[in-house]
Amino acid sequence: MELTLKLVSILLSGGILYVGYVARKVSGTWLTPACIWCVGWFFLTFIPLLVAFSVPVNPLAILYILVMSVVFSIPVFGTKWKNIKVATHAEDSSPFDSALLRVSFYIFACVSAVALTVHLSIQGVTLSALSTNFFETSSALIVDRYTESTVENIFAQISNISTYVTVGLGGLVFPGYRTLLGKLRILSLAMAPSLALMTIAGAKGTIFLCIAIFYGGYLVRRLRAGDNRLIDIATISRASLGFAVLLPFVTISFMSRGLYEDAAMVELSSSLYRNFVSYSSAHIYAFSDWFSWYIGFDSHVFYASDEMTGGFFTFMSLFKALGSTKVVPPGYYDEYFQYSWFLQTNIYTIFRGLITDFSLAGSVVFMYLAGFASNLIFVSLMRNGRASWSVAFYVVFCGFVYTSFLISILVWSSMYPTFGIIGVLLLVNNERFARRANRQSTPAVATS
Numbered sequence: 001m002e003l004t005l006k007l008v009s010i011l012l013s014g015g016i017l018y019v020g021y022v023a024r025k026v027s028g029t030w031l032t033p034a035c036i037w038c039v040g041w042f043f044l045t046f047i048p049l050l051v052a053f054s055v056p057v058n059p060l061a062i063l064y065i066l067v068m069s070v071v072f073s074i075p076v077f078g079t080k081w082k083n084i085k086v087a088t089h090a091e092d093s094s095p096f097d098s099a100l101l102r103v104s105f106y107i108f109a110c111v112s113a114v115a116l117t118v119h120l121s122i123q124g125v126t127l128s129a130l131s132t133n134f135f136e137t138s139s140a141l142i143v144d145r146y147t148e149s150t151v152e153n154i155f156a157q158i159s160n161i162s163t164y165v166t167v168g169l170g171g172l173v174f175p176g177y178r179t180l181l182g183k184l185r186i187l188s189l190a191m192a193p194s195l196a197l198m199t200i201a202g203a204k205g206t207i208f209l210c211i212a213i214f215y216g217g218y219l220v221r222r223l224r225a226g227d228n229r230l231i232d233i234a235t236i237s238r239a240s241l242g243f244a245v246l247l248p249f250v251t252i253s254f255m256s257r258g259l260y261e262d263a264a265m266v267e268l269s270s271s272l273y274r275n276f277v278s279y280s281s282a283h284i285y286a287f288s289d290w291f292s293w294y295i296g297f298d299s300h301v302f303y304a305s306d307e308m309t310g311g312f313f314t315f316m317s318l319f320k321a322l323g324s325t326k327v328v329p330p331g332y333y334d335e336y337f338q339y340s341w342f343l344q345t346n347i348y349t350i351f352r353g354l355i356t357d358f359s360l361a362g363s364v365v366f367m368y369l370a371g372f373a374s375n376l377i378f379v380s381l382m383r384n385g386r387a388s389w390s391v392a393f394y395v396v397f398c399g400f401v402y403t404s405f406l407i408s409i410l411v412w413s414s415m416y417p418t419f420g421i422i423g424v425l426l427l428v429n430n431e432r433f434a435r436r437a438n439r440q441s442t443p444a445v446a447t448s
Contacts, residue, residue, distance in 0.1 A: 002056045010049050012062040016069045017042035023076045030230035031223050033374035033397055034073035039230060040401040041069055048281030055281075055339050058297065061288035065351065071364050072371035079375060087385030089224040095386065095433040096221060097176035104425050105169040109189040112162035116193050119155040120200065130200065138256035142202040146330050157414065160206075163193045164418040167210040168395045169425070171217020175225075190214055195249060202253045204279065205406065207246070209399050216398030220391050223382065274342045282345035283405045286337035290348050294355065301335050306356050313353030314366075316411035332407055350404040386434060388426035392419050 020038025024030050030039070045062060089095070123144065129137040144150045170190035177183050191214075194207040222229065254275040259268060293299035312319050312326060319326070331346045338344040354363035374397060381390035396409070396419050403409040 005059050006049065006053065006057060008059040009057050009062045010046065012059060012066050013042060013045040013049055015066050016045060019066070019069050019073055023073045027076050027079070027081050029223075029228035031219055031228055031378075032076055033378055033394075034076045034371060035230060036219075036398065037072055037371075037401055038069050041065060041404070044405045045284055048284040052277055052281045052285065052339075052343060055285050055343060057285060058288045058292045060295065060297075061284075061291040064291060068351070068364065068367045071367045072374075074368060075372045075375040079379060084379060084382055086223065086226065086382045088226045089385060094176060094221070094224065095430055096172045096224075098429050098433060100429045100432060101169055101425065102173050102176075105166060105173055105186070106189070108162045108166040108169065109192075112159050112166055112193040115155045115159035115162060116197060119153060119159055122151050122153050122155065125200065135256055138200055138202060141200065142256055145201065145203070148330055159193065160412075160414040161417050161421070163206070163210060164213055164399075164414060165421050166190055166193070167214040168217050168392075168418065168422045171214040171395065172220060172391075174214075174218060175221045195246075198253050199249050202256050204250060204253055205403070207249075209402055209409075211242075212402035213395055213399040216395035219398070220381075220394055224385070270341075274344070277342050278345050282337065282343050283347045283349050285339060285343060286345050286347055287349045287351055289337050290335075290352055291355075294360075300339065301337055303335050308359055308362075309357050311357045314350075314357050314408045314410060316408075317413035317416070318410070321413065332411070347406055349406070350408050353408055386430040388430055389423045391426055392423035395422060 016038050020030075020035045020042065023032060023034045023038065027035070029035070045065060049057065049062075120141075123141060125137060125141065141150075150156075167190045170186050174183060174186050174190075177186055191207065191210060194203075194210040197203045198207045219230070251272065254272055257275070259271045259275070289299045289301055290303055293301070293303050309326075312324065313332070316328070333346045333348060333352075336344055336346045337348075351363070354366060357363070358366050374393075377390045377393050381387045381394055384390070396415060399415070400409045409415050
């Protein structure tokens with residue numbers, strides 16, 4: 001019975017990818033928000049269903065995600081794509097290759113690195129401590145983060161915002177560098193702060209969010225070059241190389257969670273296996289268990305019953321800015337889903353928050369409206385070769401898709417200034433580019 005349910009769930013996961021494929025056939029491009037969402041959630045369901053194959057899952061939870069993907073994609077089918085002409089840029093005259101954006105990238109990269117250094121220094125981290133007692137120092141930072149004992153300071157927020165702006169700009173300017181050295185420099189500077197934060201403070205989510213935002217900028221350049229592919233062989237090979245580079249740092253991050261104290265190789269290997277499986281796959285099984293409880297089926301965990309929260313778990317940072325005093329645990333949810341010895345998490349995906357906020361039917365309505373707005377903004381991005389705010393939205397949207405396996409990206413206040421800063425920089429850059437183009441196209445007036 002469990003095998004049948006698992007196979008049905010895998011089939012439904014494949015249905016999410018099929019929805020994205022149909023959306024691509026209708027729109028002519030894989031770069032629509034609907035396609036990105038469907039491809040993203042195909043991987044976010046399919047990989048966990050295979051990696052933790054022995055763990056039972058409720059197919060109705062996967063069906064719900066499939067329905068949400070269909071609803072999000074509906075606006076694609078109501079758009080007259082044949083009437084939309086994509087505004088492309090000549091390879092040698094892209095406004096993204098301007099001095100303003102490149103200099104801004106380097107400035108924000110420096111600000112991010114300096115602010116992160118100051119933040120860590122305020123927490124008591126020193127080069128001496130990292131070099132002599134790395135795992136103890138890192139473990140203490142992780143404990144402080146999860147117990148909310150971190151010393152609050154403005155440099156942490158400056159570092160976060162600057163890091164996200166840096167990777168967003170990095171994705172936009174990256175293709176303009178023709179040499180391997182130039183590309184490696186951009187990639188290294190863009191990822192260095194989040195890589196350091198993951199290694200030292202165990203914040204793995206930041207590096208992967210940065211990769212998603214960076215790739216969002218890169219996809220904008222693809223669109224402007226007339227390339228409608230979401231991924232290709234070159235992207236897969238580079239991603240494989242990048243994963244090989246990241247793997248040791250991720251392992252160190254897991255080791256800092258107390259695993260360095262495991263002396264026996266067997267115990268260490270088991271602990272690392274548990275962490276890798278839980279981080280990559282547990283979200284689907286946790287959501288499945290919560291969803292089963294929500295619709296009245298049997299569940300492994302008894303969950304707290306919340307009244308409809310009206311958007312709090314989707315727009316938490318806005319609610320707090322407006323004065324909400326609702327207490328939220330460090331991991332957003334107190335309940336930990338656990339199966340056997342190798343799967344444990346309190347990550348329940350964006351969908352638990354949406355359902356808690358708006359009810360089951362309300363979450364479907366919300367998803368349709370989000371899909372409608374995203375598709376409308378993407379159409380504007382396609383048509384306008386000098387788009388600014390729609391580009392900024394698209395870059396942040398790619399981060400939204402990644403974080404949806406955790407929770408809504410809008411629970412973090414840093415996303416709003418990230419969107420605003422990238423949008424303003426692009427607006428100023430496009431105005432400068434337009435004025436320069438007008439001067440070059442205006443013929444000189446003869447004087448006597």
